[in-house]
Amino acid sequence: MHKRGPDREKNLSRESYFSEKYFGMEQLSSFIHQIHDISKMSPKSIIEIGIGNGFTSSFLRRSGVEVTTVDINENLDPDICAPISEIKNHLDSNTSFDVAVCCEVLEHIPFEEF
Secondary structure (H helix, E strand, O other): OOOEEEEEEEOOOHHHHHHHHHHHHHHHHHHHHHHHHHOOOOOOOOEEEOOOOHHHHHHHHHHHOOEEEEEEHHHOOOEEEOHHHHHHHOOOOOOOOOOEEOOOOHHHHOHHOO
């Protein structure tokens, strides 16, 4: 079993996010629930923290939502590459979003950093 945490997460290859696990019904159902719950709020803009394989952000962008992505892993090509604790350093002080999305991320952060 691989140890979770920021060191592992920031170095995972892009291909890791397109493994069999990501095509399983449990993972695909998770994406569907994320998109459904987000769309019920009718946001014009969101910030997605932890983009994974980009399924959710891609779908939302194609539906007309302005999406800003954030991830610690530069291999995923996020709009902002930074740990969750440094996001504010990459945004203007007047930047706002209708919805902030952070799915399947917190389990990768050491408890001491909460």
